[in-house]
Amino acid sequence: MRQPSLRQPALRQPALQNRAATGAAGAVIAGIMALHRQPSVDLMTPILEFLQRRNSAPRLTDPAPSAAQLRAIIGAALRVPDHAWLRPWRFITIAGERRAALGELMVQRLQQTDPDADPAMCRKMREAPLRAPLLIVVVVRLTEHPKVPPIEQRLSAGCAAHAMLLAAEACGYAGIWRTGAAAYDRDLMAQLGLAENEEITGFVYLGTRAGPAKNLPRLDTADFVSSW
Numbered sequence: 515m516r517q518p519s520l521r522q523p524a525l526r527q528p529a530l531q532n533r534a535a536t537g538a539a540g541a542v543i544a545g546i547m548a549l550h551r552q553p554s555v556d557l558m559t560p561i562l563e564f565l566q567r568r569n570s571a572p573r574l575t576d577p578a579p580s581a582a583q584l585r586a587i588i589g590a591a592l593r594v595p596d597h598a599w600l601r602p603w604r605f606i607t608i609a610g611e612r613r614a615a616l617g618e619l620m621v622q623r624l625q626q627t628d629p630d631a632d633p634a635m636c637r638k639m640r641e642a643p644l645r646a647p648l649l650i651v652v653v654v655r656l657t658e659h660p661k662v663p664p665i666e667q668r669l670s671a672g673c674a675a676h677a678m679l680l681a682a683e684a685c686g687y688a689g690i691w692r693t694g695a696a697a698y699d700r701d702l703m704a705q706l707g708l709a710e711n712e713e714i715t716g717f718v719y720l721g722t723r724a725g726p727a728k729n730l731p732r733l734d735t736a737d738f739v740s741s742w
């Protein structure tokens with residue numbers, strides 16, 4: 515069947531009129547929907563702009579992505595580059611009261627590893643997971659492979675974290691990738707159910723941006739590129 519032209523407004527308007535898909539996110543969704551029908555330079559522009567404007571949000575509040583949106587966000591993570599299709603990642607969601615449980619766990623570990631931790635440090639640690647309504651622990655499962663060294667598996671998991679941030683923004687939410695001592699603490703990893711060959715790549719905090727987005731730094735691509 516002949517696909518309709520991208521230039522027909524009928525193709526683009528429904529997505530843009532969707533109240534859940536406004537602004538940059540709406541433009542991206544419209545672009546992606548249209549791209550599935552027929553590639554167009556016109557529609558690449560909002561997607562490229564979106565990619566160049568992604569930014570983290572340190573302060574996040576309710577609402578979190580819905581279950582359906584979360585599936586789409588994880589779905590984006592499942593499409594990252596992955597040498598030999600090892601699927602070296604998995605994701606643990608922590609929401610609601612479980613965030614407080616994670617905070618308690620983090621304080622426990624802080625007190626065990628740093629006897630000098632003062633009450634202010636403990637309070638900050640306890641409250642850390644409450645900074646967003648939804649946390650996703652990105653876990654990398656390292657396996658031996660003749661062609662895929664551990665670094666490639668870790669990089670793939672890093673791509674998954676980034677893909678989730680992008681997908682969350684595309685759904686109209688925001689997020690931030692955090693690590694800190696907890697992410698490298700074997701005991702804490704065990705308590706989260708990680709096996710010995712697994713590591714935490716990061717905690718992806720997701721929710722609704724609280725406050726305005728920061729001014730983005732102006733970086734010149736020329737400063738980061740050379741030809742050889």
Ligand SMILES: Cc1cc2nc3c(=O)[nH]c(=O)nc-3n(C[C@H](O)[C@H](O)[C@H](O)COP(=O)(O)O)c2cc1C
Nearest residue numbers: 568569570571572689690691692693694695715716
């Ligand atoms: C591997 C990794 C770990 C990070 N850990 C933290 C962290 O623990 N705390 C934090 O505030 N930012 C952390 N960041 C940085 C933020 O995710 C974010 O990139 C930074 O605030 C800059 O904002 P931007 O992404 O909008 O440029 C980490 C980034 C990466 C890639």
